Amino acid sequence: MDSGLYLIFLATTVMLIMVPGPSAITAASQGASQPQGKAFFGVLGIACADVLYFSLSATGIASLIIASATLFALIKWVGVAYLLYLGLSAIFSNAGPINLSREQKTSRPGKLFYQGLIVQLANPKALLYFSALLPQFIDPAEPVLLQLLIMGASCLLADLLVYSAFSYMGNHLARKQLKAWVVNAINKTAGLTLIATGIRIAMMEVKN
Template identity: 60%
Template sequence: MSTELYIFFFITTIMLVLVPGPSAIRVATQGASSNAKMAFFSVLGVASADALFFALSATGIASLIVASNLIFSVIKWLGVLYLFYLGLSAIFSKTATIKVKAQSTKTTATRAFSQGLIVHLANPKALMYFAALLPQFIDPNKPLALQLLIMGFTCILADLLVYSMFGYAGGQLARRQLKTWAVSMINKVAGVALITTGIRMVGLESLGSKY
C-alpha cells in the first residue's frame, strides 16, 4: 500500500467513524454522566467490537483472495456499489438533534467497557462497512498479512481518536444538544468521502484493466 493510498484509506475510515450513531451516543452519554476516564472504557469497548468485525471481514476477504481472484474482483465491485449506496444514504438521510441527558451516575470500568462493546456489536452495519471498504485498498499481488495489519491498526486508531472526542464532548452535548444542521453536515461530508472512495476505486480498476 502506497503512502497516498494509505492516507486516503485513513481519511475515509475517519469519515465513517465520524457519522454519529448508537455507539457515539453511548460514549457521549458516558462522558456526560460520569467522566472522561469512564467514557474511554466505553471507547475501548467500541474499538474491541470493531476489532472483531475487522477480523471477521479480513479473514473472509483473505479466503476469497486465496480461492479465486475472480471472486475477489466481483466482491470488490459489489463493495464499490455498496460504498455508493452508503454515501448517497448519508447525504440524503433525514437527521435529528442528538440528545444526551446530563445525569450523574456511578459506574465501573467493566460496565462502561461492556456497554460500549454490546452497543457496537448490536450494530452489524460495522461488519458490512469493513467488508465493503477493505477490498478497495488491498492489492492481492502484495503481502496480504502486512496490508491487513496496517489497515486493522488504522481502524482501531480511528476508533480511539474519534470516539474519545465524542466522550470528551459528552458534557458539552448534555448542555447544548448537537443541532440538526451539525449532524447533517457530518453525514454529508462522510457521504461525499464514501462516494469519492468508490469513484477512485473504479478509476484504479479501469486503469489496471488497460495493462
C-alpha cells in the same frame, strides 16, 4: 502498501466513524454521566467491537456470515431489538441508557465497556462496511498480512480518537448547566435517532 491508497482508506474510515450514530450517542452520554477516565472504557468497548468485525472481514469469515441469510438475520434482529430498547429507554425513562445529565454517577468500567461493545456489535453495518472496503485497498502483490495489520491498527486508533472526542463533547454539554427541558430534548432526540437506526437496520438486506 501504496501511501496514496492508504490515505484514501484512512480518510474514508474516519469520515464513516464521524457520522453520528448509536455508538457516538453512547460515547457522548457516557462522557456526560461519567468521569472522563471512566468514560474511556465505553470508547474502548466500541473500538474492540470494530476490531472484531475487522478481523472477521480480514479472515473471510464475514463473507460466510453475509452469505448465510439465517446467520445474518440473527445478527440483524438482535441488533434491532437492542437499539430499540436503548431508544425507548431514552425517551420514556429519566434514567435511560442515553441520558445527558449534569449529575455524574460512577459506573463500573466493565459495565461501560460492555455497553459500548454491545451497541457497536448490534450494528452489522460495520461488518458489511469492512467486508466491502478491505478488498478495495489490498494490493495482492504486497504482503497481505502486513497491509491488514496496518489498516486494522489505523481503524483502532481512529475509533479511539473520534469516539473519545464524542465523549468529551458529551461531558462539555453536560457541564454547560443546560436547562432541564434542553437536556430532555437532547435525550428524546437521541432516543429517536437510535430507534430510526434500528428501523433502518431492520429494513437492510444483503444483495447476492
